[in-house]
Amino acid sequence: MTVVTREQIVHWLELTVTVLNENKDYLTQLDSAIGDADHGTNMDRGFRKVAEKLPTVADKDIGNILKMVGMTLISSVGGASGPLYGTFFQRGGMAADAREELSADELVTVLQGAVDGVQARGRAQPGDKTMMDALLPAMAALRAGVTAGKDSLGAMEDAVAAAEQGMKDTIPLQARKGRASYLGERSIGHQDPGATSSYLILNALLTALKE
Amino acid sequence: MTVVTREQIVHWLELTVTVLNENKDYLTQLDSAIGDADHGTNMDRGFRKVAEKLPTVADKDIGNILKMVGMTLISSVGGASGPLYGTFFQRGGMAADAREELSADELVTVLQGAVDGVQARGRAQPGDKTMMDALLPAMAALRAGVTAGKDSLGAMEDAVAAAEQGMKDTIPLQARKGRASYLGERSIGHQDPGATSSYLILNALLTALKE
Amino acid sequence: MKKLINAIPDVVKEQLEGMAAAHPDELKVHFEPNYVYRADAPVAGKVAIISGGGSGHEPMHGGFVGMGMLDAACPGEVFTSPTPDQMYEAAKAVNSGAGVLFLVKNYTGDVLNFETAAELAHGDGIPVQNILIDDDVAVKDSLYTAGRRGVGTTVLVEKIVGAAAEAGYSLDQCSDLARKANQYGRSMGMALTSCTVPAAGKPTFELGENEMEIGIGIHGEPGQKRMPLTSADEITEMMAMEIINDGAYTRVVREWDRDAGDWYDKSLTDAPFQKGDKVIAFVNSMGGTPVSELYAVYRKLDEVCKANGIEIVRNLIGPYITSLEMAGMSITLMKTDDEILKFWDAPVKTPGLRWGV
Amino acid sequence: MKKLINAIPDVVKEQLEGMAAAHPDELKVHFEPNYVYRADAPVAGKVAIISGGGSGHEPMHGGFVGMGMLDAACPGEVFTSPTPDQMYEAAKAVNSGAGVLFLVKNYTGDVLNFETAAELAHGDGIPVQNILIDDDVAVKDSLYTAGRRGVGTTVLVEKIVGAAAEAGYSLDQCSDLARKANQYGRSMGMALTSCTVPAAGKPTFELGENEMEIGIGIHGEPGQKRMPLTSADEITEMMAMEIINDGAYTRVVREWDRDAGDWYDKSLTDAPFQKGDKVIAFVNSMGGTPVSELYAVYRKLDEVCKANGIEIVRNLIGPYITSLEMAGMSITLMKTDDEILKFWDAPVKTPGLRWGV
C-alpha cells in the first residue's frame, strides 16, 4: 500500500460514524463521571449529520471532504468537542488541499495540521487530561514511523497504539482543561471522554487503511 | 362507681395526650393512604397544647375544662379535625356546664352534645367514612347501656367496643366526606384516620373511668 | 427526606421569616397567630382580600400578598388548613372598614375554619363574605361528597379579585366577581413523583419508575387513577380534554348572610366550555417540574384548545400553586369576559406575581 | 427518567415552540439554527445583548429575552453549548448597527463557540465583543485550568447590562459594565439530588439519602465535594462564608480587539468583598427545590451577611438558572454601586423576569 485514497478517507468517516454511534453510551458514561454526560450524544449527533452530507461530497477532493466534516461538526455538535473536532477536520482539510490521495508524508502533514489546529483552539497542554493526550502521542508515533520508513498502514498502527496508551494514561491525571477541571482532584481515576473519542476516530482510520 | 369526677376528666385528657402522641405515626400513616399524611401530626400538635394548658384549668369545673380543650384544638390543630374535635369538646363543655362531676345520665348528655356538635359542623352522615362512624355507634351503645341501667363504666365499655367496631367498619366504605372523598373508589379498603382517633379518645376515657 | 430545612417544627415559621426579610416593601409577617399582610395595610376604603390554607403551596398564598392581589394570607402547617384565630386576627389587621372577603379553597378543613373566622369577624362588626374555590374536574361526584377541590383557579381568582378590590369594588361586587371567576375556571393535575411532608419524613405515596398519578390535588394526596407514564403530548391532551369536555357542574355552597348573621345554602351551576370561549390558560408546576417541561405542555395545550375552538388569550406558566417538591403539573382554563380580562391585566406587585408596576 | 417530554431528540425544539406560542408579545423563535429573539428586534440604535448556552437552565437564557434584558438567546442541546451558526445568525437578526455584545459563561464549549461566532460577525462588519462570566468560587485554581464557571451572576449581568443597552449605552460601555458586574459577583451552588439529562436517561450522579454535593455547577456535574446532608442554616452559612471570604481572584480572559480584528489576553482581578458592601443577594433554585425552601436559606443568608457587615439592598429568590429538575440551590452575592443599582431597578419585561412595566 503506497497511498491513502479518497475512497479510504470516505470509508474512514463512515467507520467513524458507526463506531461513535456504537460507543455513544460508553462516551456519555465516561462524561458522566467527570463532565456533563453528553460527549457520546454530542459526537453521535455530529457524525450523523456528517453521514447525511457525505454522499454529496464523496467525489470531491480530500481537502473538500474534510472541510465539510469540520463545518458540519462546528454547526451541529456544540460543547467543547464541537469546535475542537470541527477545527481538527477543517485544518486537516486545509492541509490536504485539493489532493485526491495522500502519500505517507502527506498523511503526516494532514494529521499534523489537524492536531495543531485543536491545540491552537483549545490551548491544552500534554497532561491536561484532554483529547490532546491521545492526539499528541499518536502524532509523534505516526511521524516517527514514517520517518523510519514505515508505510502509512504501519505508521498508523503505531499511532493508534500510542493513542490508546495516551487515552489510558489520562486515567491517573488531574484535569486542567475543560469541564473536568472543575472537579479538581475528583477528576483523578477516570478516563477522559475526549481522549477516548480521539482514539476511536484514529482507530477507524487505521481500519480504513487496512482495506 | 357512681359518678365521673373532675379528676377523671382531667386524667382522660392526659391519657388522650399520651395515646395520640404514641399513635401519631400510625394516624399519619392511615392519612397517607387516603388523605394528606397529617392527621397524627395535627392531633398530636393540638393535644400537646392541651397538655400545656391543662394545669391552669385543672381545678375549674368540667364545663370550663372541656371548653378550654375545644378552644385550644380550634386554634392549634387546623385541618378538618381541628374545628371538628374543637366543636366536640366545646359543645361537650357547654353540655357539662358548671358541673364538677357527672352522673351516668349526665355523661350521656355531655357526650351527646359533643357528637351532635361534630355532626352539625361537618354534616357527615353515617357511612360517609368519617369520625362519625366511630362516634355515632359509640353514642348509641352508651345511651343504650345507661338506659338499661348500666353504670358509666359498663356503658362506656359498650361504647368503646362499638367505636372500635365502627372504626373497623370504615375499611370497606367509600368516603363521601373530607379529603378521602376525592379518591372515589380508591378510598375503599383503608381505615379512616378520624374514626381511629375518635376510638382512641373514647378508649382513653374508658381507661380513666377504670381508675 | 432531602430538603433545605432546619428543625421540622420550625419549617413554616422560618420560611415566613425569610419572606419577611426578603420583601419588606410588599409585606409584613405577624407571628402567633401567623399571617402575612400587606406592608401598607389597611388600605383606606379598599375591600380586604384574604386567603389562606396549608403551607407547602408556595408562592401561594403568602407570595401573593401585595398591591393588586391579597391583603393578607394565613399559612397553616404544611398541608394543614390554618386556624380561625389566624384568619380572624388577619381580618382585623387589614380591614379598612370596607369589609373582608375570604377566598376559601374547598377542603373540609379550610371551609370549617374559615366559617368560624367569618362568624368571629361578623361578631366584631366586620362586613365579611366567604367565597369557595372548587375547580378540580378530577373530582366527579358532588352530590353527597365534599365536592370539588380548590386548585389552580385559586391563583387566577386571587389576582382578578385583588385587582377589582384595588379598583374600588365593594365587598358584594368582589364576592360576585370571585364567584363568577371560580365558576369560569376548571383545573386538573398530575404527578410524576410524590412529595414528602417534612413531619412525615417520607413520600406520601410511592410511584413506580413508569407510573404517574392523574387527577391529584395539591396536598400530596394520591389522585383519581394511576396510569403508565406516557408522553407530554398524551398527558396534556388527556387532561385538557377532561377540562374542555367537563359538563355542567352543580353543587351547594354555604355563603354568609350579613343581615341574618348566618349561613345559607346556595346552589351554583358552572356551564361547560363552549366553542368560541376566550380563556386564560395556566400551566402550573407542582414544584419539582422545571418550567422547560411546562412549555412542552403549553405547546400541546395551545394546539388542543385551538382544535376545540377555544382561544387562549392570556397565559401563566410556572410554579404558582405547588405541592412542596412534587414533580408534576396542573392545567387550568378560565373562561374570560371583559371584566375578568381587565382585572387580569391590571398591575400587580407581589413577590410571586408582578406586572405593570 | 420521569419528565414531561415527548421524543428525546425533540425536547429542546418543543420547549422553544411552547415559548413561542406562549409569549408572542415578548419574543419569537427561529429554528435551524435555533435562537430566541425579541419580537421587536432589531431595536433602532440599541446595542444588542446576546447570550446563550446549553439548554436545561430555564428560564435562562430564552426566558430573559425581551425589553430591558436580552435581544437574543441561543439555546444548545441540553447542557451542550450552542454552535457558532446559531450565535452568528442571531447576531445578524438583532443587530441594529450599534453592535452586539455576547455574554458568555466561562465553559470551554461556550467560550470556543462564541469566539468563532464573534469572528464570523466581525467578518460581516458587525461591531462585536465577548464578555465572560466566571463567578463560581467553588472552582479554586485558575492559573492552569479552565478557570471559574459562569453561574448565578449571569442572570444579574444579563438584567443589568440589558437595562443599560436599553438606556442607550454604547457597545464599549455595555462591555465595561458587564465586565464590572461580573467582577462584582460571586456564587456557589449545592445539590440535594442529581438531575437526569433526557438523552442519558438516568441521573448524572447518585447521591445517598443523607448526602449532598457542595460546589456544583449548573450542568448536573458533580461538585467540589460530597458531604453529609445537614441543616439549611449550616449549608447556607458555609456557602455564604465561602463567598464572602473568597480572596482576590486573578485570571486571563480573551477579549476581542475590533481594530486589530483579533483576540487579545486581558488579566482581570476581582477584589474580595469588604465590610460596608451593599449587595444584590440572589438565592436560586436548581429546579427541583421549591421557593419555600429558598426562603429558609434567605433568612439565614440575611443574618450571615449582616453579621459580616454586608448589607443586602436587593434580592432575587426563585428558579432562574437551573439544572433541569435538580434539587438544590445556589447563592450569588453581587457588590453594587449606583450604576448597577440603577440598571437593576430599571423596568424589564421578559417571560422570566418582569418589573416596572
Ligand SMILES: Nc1ncnc2c1ncn2[C@@H]1O[C@H](COP(=O)(O)OP(=O)(O)O)[C@@H](O)[C@H]1O
Ligand atoms: N481546552 C481543551 N482542549 C482540548 N480538548 C478539550 C479541551 N476542553 C475539553 N476538551 C475535551 O472535550 C471533551 C468533552 O467534550 P464534550 O463533553 O463533548 O463537551 P462539553 O465538555 O462542553 O460537554 C473532554 O473530555 C476533553 O477531552
Ligand SMILES: Nc1ncnc2c1ncn2[C@@H]1O[C@H](COP(=O)(O)OP(=O)(O)O)[C@@H](O)[C@H]1O
Ligand atoms: N365532614 C366531616 N365530618 C366529620 N369528620 C370529617 C369530615 N371531614 C373529614 N372528617 C374527618 O377528618 C379526618 C381527617 O383529619 P385531618 O387529616 O386532621 O384533616 P385534613 O383532612 O384537613 O388533613 C378524616 O379521617 C375524617 O374522619
Ligand SMILES: [Mg+2]
Ligand atoms: Mg460533556
Ligand SMILES: [Mg+2]
Ligand atoms: Mg389529613
Ligand SMILES: [Mg+2]
Ligand atoms: Mg391536612
Ligand SMILES: [Mg+2]
Ligand atoms: Mg456539554
